[in-house]
Amino acid sequence: MNEHALAVDDLRIELVSGEPVVEDVSFRVGHGEVLGLVGESGSGKTTTALALLGYARPGVRIANGTIDVAGTRISGLSEAQVRRYRGRLISYVPQDPAAALNPSVRVGDQVGNMLERSSEKEAHVDDAFELVQLPTARDFRRRFPHQLSGGQQQRVAIAAALVCKPAVVLMDEPTTGLDVVTQANLLAQVRRLQRELGFAIVYVSHDLAVVASIADRIVVMYAGRVVEDGPAARVLSEPQHPYSLGLIASVPDPREPRVLRSIPGVAVGVGERPPGCPFAPRCPQRIAACEESDPRLERTGGDRLVRCLEWRRTPTLAPEWRAPSGALPSRPASLLAVEELRAEHRGRGDAVVACSGVSFAIAQGECVALVGESGSGKTTIARCVAGLHAPARGRVLLDGAALAPLAAGRTPDARRRIQIVFQNPYDSLNPRHRVAQSIARPAQALRGYSRKAAEHAVADLLERVRLPARLATRFPGELSGGERQRVAVARALAADPDLIVCDEITSALDVSVQAAVLELLADLRAELGLALLLITHDLGVVSSVADRVLVLDQGVVCEQGAVRSLLASPEHAYTQRLVAAAPTLSVR
């Protein structure tokens, strides 16, 4: 038997135009080893993973390189030849099982179709379902994908990937879209199966914390190259590449409130890679030589590789614990109070209760987080506060005075004092308005600024959110996701608010960009004394920014308290499950 389950050498993948997407990628995966392939969007990790199956999406092609799976060379083969190895030698678990499972094929058949026709086919499918702990009843196998929950759909996909007993299983962000508890269950199960059956895994993810919980070895990719490769524990505790260091420092930790450090600059896209090291423009330790030649992947001892000329200068990882915010709980004057809030969604006919009996208060300058999984009602509460959703019962008070349920009924001053920033950076700005127009509008509408004065204020506001003034004349389409969210924050600041409601504002961003936005929020609180209502599903975000937290379970607050103590010793069973399931980089 061959030494490695998977060996990749000198892989190069290009756009049809010849522009490289992935270049000079080499790595090894041992038998029964779990490799975490980590990178942010645009790093080329999914392109690399698909290439391991001899597959390139339309518009790209595999230009060079060899791929050996358990001693069998599967690169350089025709589509018909490589097809025979897919699923049998190396199989694939897709990112979004809801889209990847065929909607008109019964789930049992989706697994069964992987096998050749044989009398034992049924039994094999049974075994595979049992492996992933799905019901083996015939009735269940005859269901269509839409009749399964998200977690079950992913288990079906895993069963299909395992049924032919391949040597390597590729998993492409298999837990995206699952809530944390389901994710933790699935990861534990994958790990158990891998130990029992001994296959190797290439686990592709943008989420370092998830990878930390499953991988033996980590490969970090940036701009289509491997920048660091080594044993997981070592890479996570002593990264040698400045990018890995930056990435790890920007991951929030749900257990230990930590100060986040973001990586300056923006990730380079395909076709805009500079000559020399592509990370050089963002690198704090670059030297002149970095901009001239692309460094090679260098062995640094201890089975580790790094692609950096100056890796010896990479500082050690020094997590900085966040100081517990001062005497916050004792502050008497509450800015905003929510009393016995109940909200409903009216569909056709009956109303669905989004939340009920929710009460909390936010003091001047305080940051309160609402945490819950999707469907917990947290966003509806945020919308009630902002006057976008009329509560069915209960009140929202600002400085002790009850507010009208909808924004249109509130005084301009009340509308000015509460601002909201939304989740999706791609629809939070009007694509037809320039950045300056978007930011200036609240100042005109809510503070009575003249057009001129409002436009004058734009430069200051952009600076506040750490954006260059030249962006003022751009359209949102020309900005990155992180830049858009900053502009959205600047727009909220333009109203000179007392409270900003942040509805999952970082959930669509890469982790290093998220760190930068969270950093910004923390700075703004310090500079302007802003209060924040933070809506999130991510306990890590809570621990790095919030003072107090409310945990929502199906529309009801099940536990609340100071962030530090609540995360350290959760009391309610639901909170305990949530905290236990949250992926973390810290050693358990």
Added chain:
Amino acid sequence: MTALAVRLRFARTGYGKVGLAGSLLLLALIAVGPLLAPYDPSAIAGLPLQHASRQFPLGTDGLGRDVLSRVLWGGRSIVGLSVLATSLAYAAGASIGLLAGYTKSILDPLLMRAMDVLLAVPPLLFLLVLATGAGRSIPVLVLGVATVHVPSIARIVRASTQEVATHGYVEAAVARGERLPALLGREILPNVLGTVLADAGIRLTASILILASVNFLGLGLQPPAADWALMISENRGGIALNSLAVAAPALLIAFLTISVNLVADAVARSLGTSTDRKRVAR
């Protein structure tokens, strides 16, 4: 700058170029044609149903009118009335769609049910019924063709409005208390426009098609108007004697609809939508 680039991108595709060139050529013909016409299009210029000759390059029709002159005049009605009908349809359909999509009042289901009913009538049948009840006249024809389009435009604008209304920038505007005209005009309409315009070309093609068909059936424009569709209808009887009197207007209509449709298709593609799923109403 970028907006302009988007608008002109369609001309880069091969079909788009051909269509644009064809459309411009025809527009020029329609605009300048009447000036070049050797005869009055409704005057009897010679003997009926003559073959092509130096005097009458395309021959004469059944009444002895010069076919060339009638062809040179005959594009105005078809293009002018189609553009008019399509514009009217957009004005009405977009207003209805915006209001129905944004205001969650009783208006929405009411308007949409009415639109459902209109969609359940074949367009041509609708126009025939209209011609029966209201007679044959230009206003009836134009309003009828416009009405045929209104339901689908209203639906598209409504769906697009509903989608845009959930976007953060609209909600932010609601939260800062912007009034309805500002909301619709500043935040929603500019973002719905792209989707709406993507369809405009194919709707114009459809307008030309249906308007020409009604004229051909003799239920729209009335003689002695010079109109390509009407000419085909009038001269079919004399096809054996002067086939050019039928062939010339038929080829011109074919040229017109194909050119406009090529542009429509290219524009839609450049706006990121495809016309493949869309229907040319008949």
Added chain:
Amino acid sequence: MTATELEAPELVLVDVPSRRRRHPLVGFVLRRVAAGIATLFVVSILLFAGTNVLPGDVASAVLGRDSTPAGLAQIRKELDLNRPASERYWSWLSGFVQGDLGSSVASQAVSGEPTPISGLIGDRIRNTATLALCTVLLLVPLSIFFGVLSATRAGSPVDHAVTGISLGLISLPEFVTGTLLVLLLAQWLGLLPAVSLIAIGASVFTHPSILVLPVLTLLAASLAQTTRMVRAGMLEVLRSDYVEWARLSGHRERDVVFRYALRNALAPTVQVIALNVQWLVGGIVVTEYVFGYPGIGQALVQAVSARDVPYVLSVGMLIAIVYIALNVLADLLVVLLVPKLRTAQ
């Protein structure tokens, strides 16, 4: 909390309807058919209003310049124009539902006797049905063939040919296609009859050649349209995640296309074809007129020219019934073909 506790699988089963007394589809079918009938009812009001209430004295319009006061009075009496519109509507509708389509006024003006419409249209309906059936029988297999061929070979010369030709044909009005075909095949080449003249009461099958040009004309535009839609639907499926996953799972390309892709493309294809058959309605009216084909569409145009209100109303209603019935049928077929819709409550 320990890791082992986390390993418990989540056994939350989505609530799936088990065996029940009535199949969930029955309810859906009933609802959809009821909605169709309700729409028809509103359409009938619309048609009646369109032909009767709009300005212009129908009676004088029917008789045109030959109107005499006596004739006018006779027509008014025949049309019951002296009664209020709502009364006339109800009596027409109740008659229509019982199969009494009313009497043609135009024929009365000629023969002096009111002729029942139902007697006038029997042959015509049969002829039109023949024409439509021939077209549909060619349209369905050809459009699926060209659509799938072009989608599975996207970007190839075959695909370019199919999309290019269909893009041209799709925008041609039937009367132009028909006229050009007549010019080419009948007038210049002399291959086929230019018009469809047959004896009243004779079957079109006695002269099958008269069907060729009308069917070709109808096919030109509808085939182009349907092919493009089938192609678009198939392409969408071929670009889906589940087709990519099927490829990544090592299934044979043949299986990917036929077992995985086509099954999902079937529903949109059926819907598209049903819609296009529905849209043939307008085309048939024009085509019959172009070729003088003795069908219901040609009769409708003549009736409109003569402003024969009862005739237009009843024939229009029949056309609307076919149109809406096809619409309902398309919806039902799609629900049957898509598991997600079929199993929904």
